[in-house]
Amino acid sequence: MMDDRIETAEHAWHGLRVLLLEQHDRRKEVAEALGMSFNRVKALRRIANQPCTLRSLAEFMVIDAPYATVIVDDLAKRGLVERTANPADRRSKLVRVTPPGRAAAEEGNRILDTPPDALLALPPDDLAALDRIVTRLLD
Template identity: 60%
Template sequence: MARPEDTNQQADDALAADATPAAGSTSAADAASTAHSTPPADAAPAPDATPVARDTPAADDAPHPGDATTEAATRAWQGLHTLLLDRHNRRKEVADALGMSFSRIRALRRIAPGPLTLRELAARLASDPPYTTVIVDDLVRRGLAERLTHPVDRRAKLVRLTEAGHTAATRATAILATPPDALLALPTEDIEALDRVVTKLLK
């Protein structure tokens, strides 16, 4: 099947062919027009009205004032990603230390402030309820959490941490919150400046 652009091209070619006279078929009117429009050999050439093209950059090619700022922000963001997820991946460190996946550790830290229903915990983990149930079952099996009957809705269950669960959550928080040595080695003014920037970004 011919594409629309091919059909358009064929139509254009046909129009061009119809408008082009065959070889040797120049009419008398065309010849007369050519005779009148041809300047004599000694006539002065007509001035060229076509402006000379100059290599002037287009408006879109001109540098924008915000480009340097955007590039710096991109470098900073990529650098933070590398620092947090590659060079100093505390998630792997805390998972190895506690002997469980980081999804379990996240659940521990979400439950630590107080008991939650499974639905509330799933929302805070941005997880679906069935997978949240799997996580809670594992925490209960490890002796880190327990299920309680909801005091108002007898059909619902609350999940709260055991003493061992609170100990594990506290240890996880300490590992995650410990700054790397490279950060502590920076000058005080640099650390304070970074603290101000991060505080602004978290607002």
């Protein structure tokens, strides 16, 4: 026999998925705004967050090393990132954002994190409760 809590969790999760992935998926919008695929945006945001080696970028993106090279090549060609020496290990390179790259990453984050109107229309108590619960879920 199914626990009520499990049923509620499934219902809530389904609703969240519809809300985030079906009704308010911003990935296409971000890709168009920045003129690159969402995967490139994802890589750029990662690099902007902190300089990283191609290896760690590949791990983060769950891609292989050659594809990481392709993505960084593309971002570098756009002038958004640059390869710099890694004093700790001369085999590897640290990929860093350039100022334009940082601006693009921030623009992407801004679009991604803009809440839908429905969220602003919530009663203040509900909004506060939602924020508190989501924060707890992320811990």
